[in-house]
Amino acid sequence: MRKLPFPQLAGPFTFMRRRLGFMRRLPLYILLTAFALLYLEPVLYMLSMAFKSTTDITNATAKWIPQSPTLSNLSYAIDTMDVMPTFLETENWWEGMMRSNLFVSILTTFPAALIQMFTCAVAGYAFARLKFPLKRTLFVCLMVSYIIPPQTVFIPLIWVFRALGVINSPLCFILPALFGCGLKGSLFVIIYMQFFKKLPEQLEEAAYIDGASTYKVFFQVMYPLAKPARITVFLFSMVWHWNETYLTGLFYSKIGTLGTALTAINVPNGVYSVALMAVKIAGALIFVGPLLIIYLLTQRHFTESIERTGIVE
Amino acid sequence: MRKKLGYEGRQKLVGTSFIAPWVIGFLAFTAFPLFYCLYMSLNKVTFMTDHLQMEWLWFENFRKALLEDAEIPNKLLQTLGQSAIIIPIIVVFALIMALMLNAKFPGRGLFRAIFFLPVVLTSGNLISILTDQGQGTISFLQSDTAQALIANLSGTWGTALKTVLANFLVILWYSGVQMLLLIAGMQSINPSTFEAARIDGAGKWEILWTITLPALMPFIFISIIYTIVDQFTTSYNPVLEVITSHSRSINTGYGYASAIAWLYFSLMLIILGVIILIFRKSLGIIGSSKRRPS
Numbered sequence: 187m188r189k190l191p192f193p194q195l196a197g198p199f200t201f202m203r204r205r206l207g208f209m210r211r212l213p214l215y216i217l218l219t220a221f222a223l224l225y226l227e228p229v230l231y232m233l234s235m236a237f238k239s240t241t242d243i244t245n246a247t248a249k250w251i252p253q254s255p256t257l258s259n260l261s262y263a264i265d266t267m268d269v270m271p272t273f274l275e276t277e278n279w280w281e282g283m284m285r286s287n288l289f290v291s292i293l294t295t296f297p298a299a300l301i302q303m304f305t306c307a308v309a310g311y312a313f314a315r316l317k318f319p320l321k322r323t324l325f326v327c328l329m330v331s332y333i334i335p336p337q338t339v340f341i342p343l344i345w346v347f348r349a350l351g352v353i354n355s356p357l358c359f360i361l362p363a364l365f366g367c368g369l370k371g372s373l374f375v376i377i378y379m380q381f382f383k384k385l386p387e388q389l390e391e392a393a394y395i396d397g398a399s400t401y402k403v404f405f406q407v408m409y410p411l412a413k414p415a416r417i418t419v420f421l422f423s424m425v426w427h428w429n430e431t432y433l434t435g436l437f438y439s440k441i442g443t444l445g446t447a448l449t450a451i452n453v454p455n456g457v458y459s460v461a462l463m464a465v466k467i468a469g470a471l472i473f474v475g476p477l478l479i480i481y482l483l484t485q486r487h488f489t490e491s492i493e494r495t496g497i498v499e
Numbered sequence: 500m501r502k503k504l505g506y507e508g509r510q511k512l513v514g515t516s517f518i519a520p521w522v523i524g525f526l527a528f529t530a531f532p533l534f535y536c537l538y539m540s541l542n543k544v545t546f547m548t549d550h551l552q553m554e555w556l557w558f559e560n561f562r563k564a565l566l567e568d569a570e571i572p573n574k575l576l577q578t579l580g581q582s583a584i585i586i587p588i589i590v591v592f593a594l595i596m597a598l599m600l601n602a603k604f605p606g607r608g609l610f611r612a613i614f615f616l617p618v619v620l621t622s623g624n625l626i627s628i629l630t631d632q633g634q635g636t637i638s639f640l641q642s643d644t645a646q647a648l649i650a651n652l653s654g655t656w657g658t659a660l661k662t663v664l665a666n667f668l669v670i671l672w673y674s675g676v677q678m679l680l681l682i683a684g685m686q687s688i689n690p691s692t693f694e695a696a697r698i699d700g701a702g703k704w705e706i707l708w709t710i711t712l713p714a715l716m717p718f719i720f721i722s723i724i725y726t727i728v729d730q731f732t733t734s735y736n737p738v739l740e741v742i743t744s745h746s747r748s749i750n751t752g753y754g755y756a757s758a759i760a761w762l763y764f765s766l767m768l769i770i771l772g773v774i775i776l777i778f779r780k781s782l783g784i785i786g787s788s789k790r791r792p793s
Binding site for chain 1: 507510511513514515517518520521522523524525527528529530531532533535536539596599600602604606610612613614615616617618619620621622624625628629632667668671679728731732736739742743746753756757760761763764767768771
């Protein structure tokens with residue numbers, strides 16, 4: 187690039203160039219904006235519907251912005267979905283808390299996600315770097331367990347959990363997580379495996395020369411280094427545990443999560459169906475609300491997550 | 500490295516200690532249920548007060564499901580047809596979006612945040628609520644002119660197009676992870692390759708077809724595998740609903756449900772196998788180029 191003889195002239199020129207760049211990118215922007223609107227429409231629809239009063243729902247002029255916004259849908263949904271704990275005097279504190287679907291959702295989501303973040307790393311490291319008998323066979327097993335639809339194995343799985351005495355408790359998700367399995371556990375093992383494979387081997391060699399054991403190398407060098415993979419696994423595990431309604435519906439018959447409670451809201455056909463639908467959508471908003479907030483706070487980690495972990499190689 | 504005879508053995512012991520928890524978990528929570536499911540599929544399972552009564556039937560359940568029960572082959576074919584349409588569209592859509600989102604432009608972060616939002620929101624639960632509300636399709640398609648246009652479509656392609664348009668939300672919302680995968684793939688291509696091509700006078704389309712897409716093949720492959728597994732394991736799949744309902748019914752029970760589950764699983768394995776065969780060639784090329792020291 188030739189240097190401009192008059193630097194002060196660069197201003198208007200770069201401005202014009204930028205304008206030109208914008209014009210050239212205009213089709214891209216139009217296309218992206220159109221798609222963005224398609225993506226946001228359901229979310230905006232939920233937001234607007236949740237606050238609509240009965241008159242607004244039938245009012246065609248208040249399609250997006252409710253004219254008389256109300257919180258009654260939300261408060262009704264909070265009641266129907268048992269979001270809050272209810273305490274009876276005859277029971278202890280824990281039983282009251284377990285009656286809160288929000289509490290059960292949190293108990294199902296966070297411990298399992300935290301545990302998977304660690305245990306899947308152990309298995310992933312073994313597959314990436316260590317030697318053990320039957321490695322190839324076990325790798326095939328890992329792939330098979332990734333592609334098995336949980337619906338095909340749920341019946342014996344319920345018996346396993348019943349035999350272990352963990353049915354009807356979040357331990358149904360925590361216990362498999364302790365072994366590096368559980369909800370999408372094999373996918374997380376694969377993510378860690380790919381990440382560890384990409385790290386240079388010199389890192390470990392240096393530690394081994396210093397006399398460190400494999401355990402020390404893993405816990406003090408490799409696991410701390412896997413931070414991007416850990417963030418990815420934790421975030422995705424959290425999201426998938428939170429959104430799981432099928433398995434929670436099967437494992438929990440005496441307790442419920444926000445997801446199962448939302449499914450249970452039944453909207454019959456009839457006069458009240460419109461008003462009840464608004465309640466159900468308010469319930470859906472309560473269900474996805476925590477995730478939406480977490481996403482807004484951590485969206486950088488989501489959008490950059492897979493790029494950094496090297497899941498794709 | 501092999502000064503001591505026991506070195507290899509000790510290494511294996513340490514490796515085994517790392518993998519052992521996963522193997523125990525796999526045996527207890529995956530292998531045992533899977534094989535028990537297979538065993539049940541060959542039996543008539545009846546619930547007794549304190550135990551399960553098994554009656555060995557050989558392949559009777561499978562025969563019944565495939566030949567007598569019209570619903571099962573129908574549902575399986577329906578799933579196959581739907582995935583034949585939906586899966587390529589999801590992957591192609593994700594590819595187009597990834598190409599756009601990989602370009603450098605101001606405001607890219609915002610668009611990425613919007614397009615990856617479904618990664619958080621995609622639960623079968625929410626999708627069914629929104630589809631019930633007519634949010635599953637694009638709103639301008641519900642207008643009269645669009646309806647009239649769609650009504651004119653006929654034949655195989657018309658039906659396919661109708662399915663796609665009616666499930667547009669599903670396509671949009673189930674392509675988030677694939678977009679992430681493909682963008683990551685694009686960023687793994689060495690920028691100097693593009694530069695060299697540009698210097699040689701290659702146009703944008705030429706670069707896309709001769710450099711970007713071939714280099715993306717492994718990522719496209721992974722996206723397809725992910726999409727298949729994702730679509731086949733989503734709880735609102737018609738076959739999975741049949742499995743759940745049969746497992747609760749008194750007449751058919753767990754044995755029959757397990758047989759359908761295994762049929763379904765085999766169908767999935769066949770599709771995955773076909774995909775692997777199709778991509779074997781393009782993956783082979785990439786694989787060999789990767790083995791070169793960089």
